[in-house]
Amino acid sequence: MSDHIEIKLDGAVQIIRMNRPDKKNALTAEMYGQMSDGLISAFENDAVKSVLILGCPGVFSAGNDIGDFMKIAMSGDRSSMQVFDFLEQLIMAKKPVIAGVDGLAIGIGTTMLLHCDYVIASEQASFKTPFVDLGLVPEAGSSLFAPRLMGHHRAFELLAMGEKFSPQDARDAGFVNAIVKSDVLEKTALDVAADIASKPPQAMEITRKLIRGDRSDILARMKEEAVLFGERLASDEAKQAFMAFMSKGK
Ligand code: COA
Numbered sequence: 001m002s003d004h005i006e007i008k009l010d011g012a013v014q015i016i017r018m019n020r021p022d023k024k025n026a027l028t029a030e031m032y033g034q035m036s037d038g039l040i041s042a043f044e045n046d047a048v049k050s051v052l053i054l055g056c057p058g059v060f061s062a063g064n065d066i067g068d069f070m071k072i073a074m075s076g077d078r079s080s081m082q083v084f085d086f087l088e089q090l091i092m093a094k095k096p097v098i099a100g101v102d103g104l105a106i107g108i109g110t111t112m113l114l115h116c117d118y119v120i121a122s123e124q125a126s127f128k129t130p131f132v133d134l135g136l137v138p139e140a141g142s143s144l145f146a147p148r149l150m151g152h153h154r155a156f157e158l159l160a161m162g163e164k165f166s167p168q169d170a171r172d173a174g175f176v177n178a179i180v181k182s183d184v185l186e187k188t189a190l191d192v193a194a195d196i197a198s199k200p201p202q203a204m205e206i207t208r209k210l211i212r213g214d215r216s217d218i219l220a221r222m223k224e225e226a227v228l229f230g231e232r233l234a235s236d237e238a239k240q241a242f243m244a245f246m247s248k249g250k
Helices: 029-044 066-075 083-091 108-115 142-150 152-160 167-173 182-197 201-212 216-233 236-249
Strands: 005-010 013-018 050-054 059-061 097-101 104-106 118-122 126-128 178-180
Touching: 005 029, 013 029, 013 182, 029 050, 029 083, 050 182, 059 108, 066 216, 066 236, 083 108, 083 216, 097 108, 097 182, 104 108, 108 126, 108 142, 118 167, 118 182, 126 167, 142 152, 142 216, 167 178, 178 182, 216 236
Parallel strands: 013 050, 050 097, 059 104, 097 118, 104 126, 118 178
Antiparallel strands: 005 013
């Protein structure tokens, strides 16, 4: 098992850190599996009152590992798409989830934030979902949740046009709460997660349920997107985009 995902408890906060900086925290099937396990263990452990998702200084995540996409595209085997287990845990999260974003948040690096309860970005953060440019379609239920959150036009700009959002754009769109300097990002995010964790847990749980509402429609959309996404992975458009990325890396 790799150490690309670090999970540790800090007081009542379970920290899940993506830690593959040499690949810009590109997420592999194994990493999704570990993140999913990290969420489940946090939800099952009474000592944990909130979860904090972090990347590394300078990079949150460059999204799904394109090599993994390529493998699925070539083999047609979609059985190892642990990403959807991770997303299901996040969409239906039973405890508050906070994220601290420094640097790049691409693809699922951005869409996972839509399902967090509180997101802190550094001034260096940038958000981008180049699904269409890769021959793909949105995932994580974002095709339903993003227009609901930010309106059709901004959701189109983000999800269909693949435009880059600045921290301020993301705050205006409603998926970033606060913007801080990079050097205090992690401390601020941990302080917020600890503050949330310190509140009466039952009142927090009920309040959060009321605010989040029934997310079963988002989960259903995530599953619908997953089928289309799988089909798109095998498309010529996607294969060409993956090959272009991989050959630049060589
Ligand atoms: N999948 C696999 N590897 C990735 C990756 C990804 N999503 N993103 C970055 N990497 C790897 C690069 O291949 C490179 O590996 P190498 O050092 O072995 O060549 C390493 O991470 C560093 O990336 P590099 O491209 O050299 O850094 P950069 O600062 O010039 O650019 C990005 C960073 C993130 C803008 C660029 O790597 C990129 O566009 N990545 C793809 C993002 C993407 O489309 N994700 C999928 C969304 S659905």
